[in-house]
Amino acid sequence: MAVSKHGNGTVAGPVRSTSTGYEVRKPTGTWIACRGSCSETLRVETVDIFENNGSMSGYGTAQNECGIFGCLELRYPR
Template sequence: MTRFITRAVLALALIAGAAPVAVVSSFEAEAGGWRWLEPRPEADIAVARSRFGNGTVSGPVRGTRVGYEVRKPNGTWIACRTSCSETLRVETVDLHENLDGTPLGMGTLAQECGIFGCLDLHLGRGR
């Protein structure tokens, strides 16, 4: 009986070892290698709409070795942070719109909207 269990365990180990190789080979053949693991850009063109009525701007998106970049209207390529459209909005149409009016944080990640969109807190003055 022990010989049967040993053979069964060896057979299962061989089957389990060969299964991932077959799955990986099928993924490589279908998806053209491991390219299906790479992130895709949001779109070929990122469109940014101002939150403060300053208009809209658009720019092409390209992929690089370290991430995606969007081109500003003056031709400068900048790395996308939260999203390419948010980065373009903060760097162009809403560059000078700060909540506290200081130049600190102007055009940075601190001015971008998060995953829940742009949440504005309107706190009333003490009554």
């Protein structure tokens, strides 16, 4: 199950193993290759596809996925 980080709801889909790695199925029926995590790939490709910090570049891509340690933000002191 994938949970939106922006309040857009949740989505779930089955995962299958293929010769090239794992794939997760979107609600539309399309199978997509899992990138880092199948749940993160599903979240970014569905409920959070247009949540990209105001930029149209990178929407629905791995750029918007959180890593194995969660969503980390770098903050620099002023």
